[in-house]
Amino acid sequence: MNVLVVNCGSSSLKYQLLDMTTETELAKGLFEKIGDQDAIFTHKRPNADKLERIEPILNHKEALRILLDILVDAEFGVISSMDEIDAVGHRVVHGGEKFADSVLITPAVMEALEECASLAPLHNPPN
Numbered sequence: 001m002n003v004l005v006v007n008c009g010s011s012s013l014k015y016q017l018l019d020m021t022t023e024t025e026l027a028k029g030l031f032e033k034i035g036d037q038d039a040i041f042t043h044k045r046p047n048a049d050k051l052e053r054i055e056p057i058l059n060h061k062e063a064l065r066i067l068l069d070i071l072v073d074a075e076f077g078v079i080s081s082m083d084e085i086d087a088v089g090h091r092v093v094h095g096g097e098k099f100a101d102s103v104l105i106t107p108a109v110m111e112a113l114e115e116c117a118s119l120a121p122l123h124n125p126p127n
Helices: 060-071 107-115
Strands: 002-008 013-019 024-032 039-044 051-055 087-091
Touching: 002 060, 013 060, 024 060, 039 060
Parallel strands: 002 087
Antiparallel strands: 002 013, 013 024, 024 039, 039 051
């Protein structure tokens, strides 16, 4: 079972792809300075060279697209298809009184998280 774990900050996005069956890390990386023309993207795989690029990354949505593309990339990827990701874990900075534990994302949960955006205005909106 492969789990993609994502953590968005105000201008960053960290990720890990974990194989829970073998309890190993397949890949991890970091996007820094999202929103800048010289954003930094770092992608690491065990026993392989690190990929680092500096390029404009305008928002978190674009960073996520780059992340998903690199995971299946012929040269730098670690899976052959998005179907190999069984679950996604995503950390939200502040869920107010509504969220104290992990929850499955539903339209109602998304709406409640949007209502909590003002509790952590730099971190919650990208989530």
